[in-house]
Amino acid sequence: MPYCWMGTDLEVDLSCGTIEKRAGDAGLVRDYLTGKGAGAKILWDRVTPEVDALSPDNLFIISSGILTGTVIPGAGHSTVTYKSPITGIYCISNLGGFFGPELKRAGYDTLVVSGKSPTPVYLWINGDHVEIRDASHLWGKDPEETRQLVRQEVKNSRAQVICIGLAGENRVYNATVEHGTGDCAGRGGTGMVMGDKNLKAIAVYGTKDIQMADRGRLFDLSEIILKKLSGNRSVIVENSAATYYRTGIRWGDFCNFSGERGPELEAQIRDMKRKASDYMQQHRSREIGCFNCALRCKHEYRNPDSGYTFLKCAPYYPAICTQVFDPAFSVQFYQICNKYGLDIYAAGNMVAFAIDLYQRGILTKEDTDGMHLEWRNPEVALALIEKIAKREGIGDVLADGTYRAARRIGKGAEERAITVKKMDVYMSGLMHRHHIAFMVAHNDKADLMKLEGSTFSVIMHLPQEAREAYVREGWFAYPKELEKYLIEGTDETHTPPAEAVCQFKAHDLEQFALADATGICVYYMHFWMYPAISRALLAELLTAATGMDIDEAEATRIARRIVNLVRAYNVREGLRRKDDIDSIPKHVFERNPPAPEVKLDRDVWNKLTDRFYEIRGWDKEGIPTRQTLTESGLDYVIEDLERRGIRAS
Amino acid sequence: MATRKIKYINIDADKCSGCRLCESICSASHADPPYSLVNPGRSRIRVFRDEDNDVYIPVLAGPYTDVECLGRNTVMVKGKEYGECSFCRASCPSRDLFREPETDIPLKCDTCESINSEPLCVKWCLSKCLTFEEVEEEVEEETPAAA
Incomplete structure (x- = not known):
């Protein structure tokens, strides 16, 4: 055992x-x-x-x-x-x-x-x-x-x-x-x-013991992790959500906001960065950690009249969705979502969607119980969230999520719904680069979360020297064979080579699978710029803690088994290639980016998908091949799929 | 005047992140055999958490007592009332805190002397809420009690 x-x-x-x-x-x-x-x-x-x-x-x-x-x-x-x-x-x-x-x-x-x-x-x-x-x-x-x-x-x-x-x-x-x-x-x-x-x-x-196998070793490894967490880093990444949003604006892609996106909006976001940091200094009362975590990523804010609110990172998201550039409003937004038990990212997306439709005349005052939906109005945004949580009036329609709401409303609302595989998208502005959009399209959960800060999306864009130092100092958490892609970096259009995109995406799925199967936070394995646990270290931890003999290759095999099982599950539910490649909102393909970056191209997109499926061992339709499933020990999956008329090639 | 070394684990509760890493490492390092298990129930430090009121207070296990208090006081923190048991260090019959699950053996912080180490809860506390201090204090020479 x-x-x-x-x-x-x-x-x-x-x-x-x-x-x-x-x-x-x-x-x-x-x-x-x-x-x-x-x-x-x-x-x-x-x-x-x-x-x-x-x-x-x-x-x-x-x-x-x-x-x-x-x-x-x-x-x-x-x-x-x-x-x-x-x-x-x-x-x-x-x-x-x-x-x-x-x-x-x-x-x-x-x-x-x-x-x-x-x-x-x-x-x-x-x-x-x-x-x-x-x-x-x-x-x-x-x-x-x-x-x-x-x-x-x-x-x-x-x-x-x-x-x-x-x-x-x-x-x-x-x-x-x-x-x-x-x-x-x-x-x-x-x-x-x-x-x-x-x-x-x-x-x-509960008060039961959780037993660990190799005593001293696990303690030593844990001390290494703590040391990495508190250690000095020579590669300091100047990275913040503000930077992303500014890039997003330059790409002309901003959730549902259809107003003026010129330098004025960009200046407002830059200004928001200052306001947010002032607000943080004034009102942040504590940094909170999850169980056994020294990273303390959750920030607690004291509100003068309404208790405590918790949020991570900077409060940009509500600002972008509603165009209200006020950190106090953002905190209120988070608080009201927590109070009703509502997904903050989806709530922002739904609010932006509703205001957009109203501004376009698709929704009218009759639909909104007389409420005038407009940008830059904090009351409107908060009222909408309340209506959604209570399923009142227009809120009852929006409560079905942007995808379903758009179909209920009709009149062209479908075109304005920003969803990926029917799920409300978090920060659509981040899909400005095609390799990031590709990552979202092929996630096993249709979501952008935890891609925006990963090695691939951030470190890849640093200068050569910094990338080399990053690898040298041991922050590269992926398997060693991917190092060369990071060192190689991006081309003059800020795009990584196609092979790198596909390799990183393939390994991303494995990295997430391992993090979620072991219960280790993705901040330690993938998401944060300085992940303290590489896959090799994770294998050592698994062996020392569980007593099972798991080396890096075996950890990878387990990860692949999980990834393939999840894919097979979705295939059994009817998911195919077209659902992956058409999942990104159409406008992402239509934008004209500022030089030197290049427009997202359908052909490139298709080729990337082919190669990604190939690396994963899936056929052109995205169905795991017979060989892949057998290698992963998933023969029962082949049988089940065949019984349902789905043939793995 | 003789001197003796006094060990202090100082707590700056404002810095506590509530992560309970101190509980994990304490229970693991004091386990028999060492590092064979994790169980906050066996830890000699417990974090009192009231996340809705921003109260996070690490409490170190103090002396054992075989009777519970007669009267109970209340403590007001940030406008909310808590029973004094919440922050009490004693291993006492009124509650299961600082007693080993199942065996009920009382637990007391020994600043990691029994495992020949610097206090590990302090070492592992990256938020620097816990700090360690050793002070030479003068003590009066013991004189035989007067008959």
């Missing part, structure tokens, strides 16, 4: 109110680890194409990573896996904070919630004692209140709670599962799935 593994899974069927504890399968842990791997396997086995995302048979799977809760810094994450009501395909949301480690200490690696309760309930997991409790009195309460009330009721202030807000209760498509201090399983409609099951909250507490 692997160490770090609790060996028990918990399944709660809300339809019949049964609670079942099942012995886990050590063989599966060896093949898939836990977290993303376990989630993908359960989803493949049980949530087939016949199961609608909003049927009781859809599962809500929370699985802690195999390293979650150990002494390794950054190993505190868990994943929520489900079929997304928004995209209709596989979806995973990463949950930081403290829930994953606590679930493990309660004795469970994975919690599967199935069925649908007739009345609102919450789940109380106190070690071996598991209980389904009535939650009718919690219905309508915001996440903060819910958390406090649940903790009072279970008489344990150290219990970790996740819950939905009003948005989840009202089956808003972009509802989140909130955990507190800004942690949530946000993108993809987690909150809607939970709300659809009438599950208001899950509270967990």
Whole structure:
């Protein structure tokens, strides 16, 4: 039996109110680890194409990573896996904070919630004692209140709670599962799935030991990570969201904002950078970390009259979506989204979409209950969010997400919806370069999150010297064979060579799979400019912690197995090449970029896709080949696909 | 006058990020065998967190007591009332804090003396909330108690 593994899974069927504890399968842990791997396997086995995302048979799977809760810094994450009501395909949301480690200490690696309760309930997991409790009195309460009330009721202030807000209760498509201090399983409609099951909250507490295999080694490796986190870096990347947005403007692509995009807007964003830093100095009260994490990426802001708000990075996103360049408004925006349990990025996109439609005359005062939707108006933006969460008036239409709302509204609204595979896009302005757009199109979750700061999108564009120093100092987290692409850098049009784009994308999927299966935050493995854990180091950590013999090649094999299983799942749901390549909003292809950059070209795009599929071992349609699946030990996938008439070549 | 070394772990609660890395490393380093497990329930430092009120206070395990307090006081922090147990260092029968799960053996911070190390919670605290200080203090020579 692997160490770090609790060996028990918990399944709660809300339809019949049964609670079942099942012995886990050590063989599966060896093949898939836990977290993303376990989630993908359960989803493949049980949530087939016949199961609608909003049927009781859809599962809500929370699985802690195999390293979650150990002494390794950054190993505190868990994943929520489900079929997304928004995209209709596989979806995973990463949950930081403290829930994953606590679930493990309660004795469970994975919690599967199935069925649908007739009345609102919450789940109380106190070690071996598991209980389904009535939650009718919690219905309508915001996440903060819910958390406090649940903790009072279970008489344990150290219990970790996740819950939905009003948005989840009202089956808003972009509802989140909130955990507190800004942690949530946000993108993809987690909150809607939970709300659809009438599950208001899950509270967990445990005092079991999490065992580790090789004692001294794991401690030494962890100290290396801490040293890297606190160490000096000679390559300092001047990087901020402001830079991205300014580039975005030059590309003439700015969410739904259709007004003047000249130097004036650019100046406003530059000004926002100063305002944001002033605001931060004045109001930021603390930097908060997730379990075992010394990075402290969550910033807590004290509001004069409304408690505390948590946000990461700089508060640019709401500003861009609404054209209100005021950090105080941005903080308010985040706060109201947290209060209703609503995905901040989708909320921004929906608000921008609604204002855009109104400005174009597609929506009128009659549709908006007399509200005049305009840019640069903070009240309008906040009122819209409230309407969405409560499904009132125009909010009821928008609550279905931009993609579905556009189809309900019609009259050309479809052209203005900025979505990727039906999901509201976060910061569409970032898709200005085709290699970034390519990354988004081929993500297994249709999302831009965590691409904007990665080695590939940031470090690739540094001067030669800095790139070399970056590799020399050991910050390059990908396998060694990719180093040469980073050293090579971009050409005179700021574009990396096609081969580099495809290789990095292919490895990105693996890197994410490993991060989510081990429970290590992607900040440590990929996303942040200075990832402290390379794949080689991760393999060492896995071996030292679990006692399983996993070298870098084996870690890569596990990652590929997960990536291919997820791809096969989506293929089984009907996803093909055209869904990948046509997923990017049309206007991205139509823009004329400023020199020296070049326009995104359909031919190039197709060639990139071919090569990417080839590296991944997928055929031209994006279906994993028979050989790929067999190599990954996924013969059962071949059989299932064939039974359904999908032939892997 | 004789002197003796006093070890201090100082806490600057304003800097605490609430990450509980100190709990993990404490429970791991004091485990038997060392680093065989992580369990905050076995840690000799616990972070009291009230994330909705911005209260994060690391509490180091203090002395064992076999009776609980008779009266209970309350503490007001940032306009919110807490029971004094929240910040109390004692291993006491009224709660399971600072007692090993299952065996109930009381736990007390030994500034990592028992594992021959500098205090690891301090070493691992990258937010510098915990700092370590060794001070030579003068002590009065012990005189036999008067009969």
